[in-house]
Amino acid sequence: MLGACWYNQSCFRCIFALDVIGGYTFEIKFTRSRLRSVSHALGGWWYVIRTQQNAWIHALATVMVVITGIWLRVETRDWALLVLAVAMVWTAEFLNTALEVVVDLASPELHPLAKVGKDVGAASVLIAALSSIIIGILVMGPAFLEKLRVYSLVWQMICLTQEI
Numbered sequence: 360m361l362g363a364c365w366y367n368q369s370c371f372r373c374i375f376a377l378d379v380i381g382g383y384t385f386e387i388k389f390t391r392s393r394l395r396s397v398s399h400a401l402g403g404w405w406y407v408i409r410t411q412q413n414a415w416i417h418a419l420a421t422v423m424v425v426i427t428g429i430w431l432r433v434e435t436r437d438w439a440l441l442v443l444a445v446a447m448v449w450t451a452e453f454l455n456t457a458l459e460v461v462v463d464l465a466s467p468e469l470h471p472l473a474k475v476g477k478d479v480g481a482a483s484v485l486i487a488a489l490s491s492i493i494i495g496i497l498v499m500g501p502a503f504l505e506k507l508r509v510y511s512l513v514w515q516m517i518c519l520t521q522e523i
Contacts, residue, residue, distance in 0.1 A: 407456050413484070417452055421445050424495060429492035431502040440498050451487035455480035
């Protein structure tokens with residue numbers, strides 16, 4: 360067990376595995392494996408943020424939804440719908456990016472089928488974004504219109520008091 364480990368070198372993990380009793384070895388390997396998976400996922404997330412211009416648009420929209428939801432004091436159930444809508448858009452964007460990268464790898468030269476694959480991936484993001492806009496309007500629209508009505512009434516009262 361002291362030989363080459365996953366990283367091709369002698370390491371503390373291998374030495375430690377000799378000293379522990381059965382189940383602990385599995386727990387250490389399982390935990391490190393999960394941490395490695397999270398690290399790869401965060402790397403993918405950073406790749407999308409770094410390389411995809413639309414990801415910045417999605418990030419801005421996400422921030423606007425959160426700020427507007429807080430301002431409107433959206434209920435917990437409605438927050439769940441908003442979170443699902445935002446997650447749907449982000450998931451579509453990440454899958455589209457993965458599809459684009461794989462198509463570029465498989466077909467570095469221009470090919471009509473490669474274009475179709477990329478266009479269909481982009482269409483999935485568009486469908487998710489439009490659906491989330493509709494969900495946002497349905498969830499926050501009535502409360503937003505009510506806030507505007509209240510502010511309009513307050514503004515009218517301010518203007519009337521200044522005329523007197």
